[in-house]
Amino acid sequence: MSLQFRVEKREQGSALFRALATTASVFTALFVAGFLLLAAGVDPAAAYLEILREALGSSYGLSETLVKATPLIITGLAVSIAFRMQIWNIGAEGQIYMGACGATWVALFSGLDTPLMLPAMFGAAFIAGGLWASVAALLRARWQVNEVIVTLLMNYIAILLTDYLVYGPWKNPDGFNFPLTAQFADAARFSEYFNTRLHSGFFLALFCALALYLLMERTIWGYQIKAIGSNPGAARYAGMRTGLAIFLVLTLSGAIAGIAGFSEVAGLQHRLQHGISPGYGYTAIIIAWLARRSALGVVIVSLLMGVLLVGGDSLQLSWQLPVAFAYAFQGLILFFLLASDFFINFRLRRLKETADA
Amino acid sequence: MLEILLDATVRAGTPILFATLGAIINERAGIINLGIEGLMLIGALSGFAATFVSGNLLLGVAAAFAAAFAAGSIHALVCVQLRGNQIVSGLALTMFGVGCTALFGRSMVGQTIDGFERHAIPLLSQLPVIGKAFFNQDWLIYFSFLLVFKIWFFFYRTRWGLELRTIGENPAAADACGIPVNLYRFLAIACGSGFVGIGGAYLSLASTPMWIENMSAGRGWIAVALVIFAGWSSVRALFGAYLFGGITAMQLRFQAMGTTISAHILQMLPYIFTIVVLVVSTLRLQKGASQQPGNLGQPYDREDRK
Numbered sequence: 001m002s003l004q005f006r007v008e009k010r011e012q013g014s015a016l017f018r019a020l021a022t023t024a025s026v027f028t029a030l031f032v033a034g035f036l037l038l039a040a041g042v043d044p045a046a047a048y049l050e051i052l053r054e055a056l057g058s059s060y061g062l063s064e065t066l067v068k069a070t071p072l073i074i075t076g077l078a079v080s081i082a083f084r085m086q087i088w089n090i091g092a093e094g095q096i097y098m099g100a101c102g103a104t105w106v107a108l109f110s111g112l113d114t115p116l117m118l119p120a121m122f123g124a125a126f127i128a129g130g131l132w133a134s135v136a137a138l139l140r141a142r143w144q145v146n147e148v149i150v151t152l153l154m155n156y157i158a159i160l161l162t163d164y165l166v167y168g169p170w171k172n173p174d175g176f177n178f179p180l181t182a183q184f185a186d187a188a189r190f191s192e193y194f195n196t197r198l199h200s201g202f203f204l205a206l207f208c209a210l211a212l213y214l215l216m217e218r219t220i221w222g223y224q225i226k227a228i229g230s231n232p233g234a235a236r237y238a239g240m241r242t243g244l245a246i247f248l249v250l251t252l253s254g255a256i257a258g259i260a261g262f263s264e265v266a267g268l269q270h271r272l273q274h275g276i277s278p279g280y281g282y283t284a285i286i287i288a289w290l291a292r293r294s295a296l297g298v299v300i301v302s303l304l305m306g307v308l309l310v311g312g313d314s315l316q317l318s319w320q321l322p323v324a325f326a327y328a329f330q331g332l333i334l335f336f337l338l339a340s341d342f343f344i345n346f347r348l349r350r351l352k353e354t355a356d357a
Numbered sequence: 358m359l360e361i362l363l364d365a366t367v368r369a370g371t372p373i374l375f376a377t378l379g380a381i382i383n384e385r386a387g388i389i390n391l392g393i394e395g396l397m398l399i400g401a402l403s404g405f406a407a408t409f410v411s412g413n414l415l416l417g418v419a420a421a422f423a424a425a426f427a428a429g430s431i432h433a434l435v436c437v438q439l440r441g442n443q444i445v446s447g448l449a450l451t452m453f454g455v456g457c458t459a460l461f462g463r464s465m466v467g468q469t470i471d472g473f474e475r476h477a478i479p480l481l482s483q484l485p486v487i488g489k490a491f492f493n494q495d496w497l498i499y500f501s502f503l504l505v506f507k508i509w510f511f512f513y514r515t516r517w518g519l520e521l522r523t524i525g526e527n528p529a530a531a532d533a534c535g536i537p538v539n540l541y542r543f544l545a546i547a548c549g550s551g552f553v554g555i556g557g558a559y560l561s562l563a564s565t566p567m568w569i570e571n572m573s574a575g576r577g578w579i580a581v582a583l584v585i586f587a588g589w590s591s592v593r594a595l596f597g598a599y600l601f602g603g604i605t606a607m608q609l610r611f612q613a614m615g616t617t618i619s620a621h622i623l624q625m626l627p628y629i630f631t632i633v634v635l636v637v638s639t640l641r642l643q644k645g646a647s648q649q650p651g652n653l654g655q656p657y658d659r660e661d662r663k
Binding site for chain 1: 440
């Protein structure tokens with residue numbers, strides 16, 4: 001070895017340095033993913049150009065990017081509020097499904113009409129998502145059961161439950177036996193804009209971002225959440241009820257993710273069907289981590305991920321790439337993000353040089 | 358009837374057993390690995406692909422171990438050398454595994470191979486009730502029995518095993534004794550991941566000799582929960598894995614008998630059961646029976662003061 005390095009801790013770099021490191025890690029991940037594409041017989045340069053063209057090159061593409069970003073913003077917020085408290089909600093995927101089920105139940109069977117229908121669907125989705133997460137929340141708050149495993153396993157159960165409903169009791173009797181519910185009435189649908197699929201859910205998502213920003217930065221609850229997250233011992237000593245807070249925050253996180261399910265069925269699908277979320281709940285984890293837990297960051301990163309998803313859909317059509325390929329991208333982004341954290345928190349100092357260095 | 362059910366139990370439990378054993382090796386070194394699900398898929402695909410190309414099952418198993426070893430090394434690099442967050446890194450590994458196997462598995466969908474065949478062990482397979490289920494199986498299952506013993510022996514009867522356990526409990530103490538903490542951790546993660554890969558290969562080489570996208574279907578997560586149930590012991594992991602194999606076998610049996618209960622509801626059973634078992638094991642852990650490695654989930658930095 002001609003060079004030797006010593007790893008040293010350092011003060012976190014400036015905000016600019018951190019932003020640069022984050023950006024660099026995303027680009028490095030895209031670069032490495034290019035090799036995966038190459039190995040799979042796809043020209044990476046052409047693929048990336050196509051992603052940009054499809055997602056940003058036309059007004060329709062842009063609107064699709066916003067459509068994809070909608071559930072990502074909501075679930076990203078849901079995951080990040082739990083992150084603030086060092087609680088891992090890996091179950092946003094299942095909570096989306098349960099929110100969608102709750103909203104669908106109201107849409108199909110309540111018989112409500114225009115002014116009440118959408119608020120009732122919202123409420124049902126909020127409660128359904130929250131109840132689903134409250135199982136993990138109760139177990140975590142009361143008995144310290146690992147919430148990562150519980151929320152994740154509940155995803156499989158939620159998806160199976162949705163499948164049970166759409167293949168069984170809720171199946172559209174006139175649907176030629178496809179696993180779909182009947183279409184929603186107009187009262188249960190969001191308005192759409194500009195002759196595209198862009199729907200009110202996007203504005204709902206932005207509203208959620210604002211509400212959560214205010215909750216976290218301007219209220220005593222937000223302060224408590226952050227305090228418990230950074231030092232649970234000190235928070236408990238200061239008289240905060242950490243167990244109750246953990247229960248409420250994880251439940252709220254699930255309820256918010258449930259809203260994303262409501263937005264998907266009311267704005268986009270207009271019915272419940274198999275596979276309503278292609279993994280938004282998992283992408284949300286990356287978004288929350290990339291956004292470094294800030295609400296504004298979640299919105300920005302979700303838009304970028306929206307670009308990737310819209311482009312990915314088109315790659316899927318033109319190159320027959322599997323949908324799940326987007327996960328490989330996302331996994332790589334996370335790895336490089338963790339690596340960039342290292343360079344933010346530590347510096348490498350060269351110890352000694354030999355003549356040939 | 359009982360013999361058939363027991364046989365199905367062992368066959369359904371074996372992939373989970375390999376995965377749980379791999380996860381135990383990781384966690385004994387103090388590293389949480391949530392990439393188990395992704396590693397199983399990587400093992401399943403590379404095992405299947407290697408066997409498909411070479412026609413050799415052993416080569417398939419070796420490829421599964423090697424590929425999962427390599428993928429696990431990424432987790433090791435991030436968690437050990439770069440001191441990254443182990444939960445995020447594990448999730449990244451799972452996503453990476455799901456995505457990559459979907460991408461590279463396209464050409465393998467619909468292909469078939471000759472999977473592992475049963476080889477009866479003389480005398481033992483004649484035992485009443487358990488003989489057929491445990492000793493008229495394939496070589497991978499016999500290997501899993503051996504591995505359970507080997508891992509127990511390694512941790513409790515060898516110096517290296519003791520040193521590895523020390524690292525999981527208290528890396529600073531291990532470091533002070535001159536044990537190369539980071540090297541041991543790296544190897545434990547990579548080798549453990551390799552065994553998880555063999556678990557995946559069991560799915561694609563023995564259970565159903567073909568490649569199906571996302572064929573692990575949450576077994577990796579069940580394994581993560583089973584580590585806690587097993588109290589980080591390889592012998593108890595065997596019972597845990599067969600418990601789940603039993604649930605799966607019964608669920609399939611119900612479906613085969615043509616019950617009126619929806620298949621979707623029946624498929625939930627293993628996941629619900631895992632959560633119940635996780636809660637019970639966690640409660641038991643808190644009553645002081647804890648075998649949890651003391652330093653689980655913490656990166657080690659010599660310069661940190663504790």
